[in-house]
Amino acid sequence: MPSPPTVTPLLVAELLVEGERMPVCVHVIDHPDGRVLVDTGMPEVHPSVADMDPRLIPLSEQDLDLASIDFVVNTHLHFDHCGGNRLFAGTPIYVQRRELEDARSEEDYTIPEWVDAPGVGYVPVDGELEVLPGVRLVPAPGHTPGSQVIVVEMDERPVVIVGDTAVWSGELDEPSTVGQRLVRALDPELAWLAHEREPWRPRTG
């Protein structure tokens, strides 16, 4: 039996939000059939978000060979999740079609030139999609209508990468959106959030 996939968080930025430092993490899935990057952080400061005093740890300076990434998945297209997409020109980037349409049409949704940077090519997805054996994209509306989570099947319970479907762990303890309830219904061993350093785990007992 092949070894199960692994999910590794990488801290790529810290933003100042309401006086506190909020981490921005991306996640690497190492699967026997491919290597996937979930979200791409923000490699530079854009004037429109300079008030968040971003501290950046760019992907290009991390212990990660960008050329080793087979494809990228965006949980959603807010600026702190898609800023590094331009580093992956020519690499397929999977995103829900609804999310892509909203990011391209709604005002103040994101930083448009980060979404459609030169050479960036999207694979718009309608609903669930298995991208590798046991790795599924699943729509999870809530944080944005077009958000998706990534479900990684393990030997027992799955690991879920939720992006901002929960911005902090407490939201999964008391789920209030369709997406949060979906994550709970998957009964994961743990869930990785984009803005928490430690994964959420369901309480036992």
Ligand SMILES: [Zn+2]
């Ligand atoms: Zn975010």
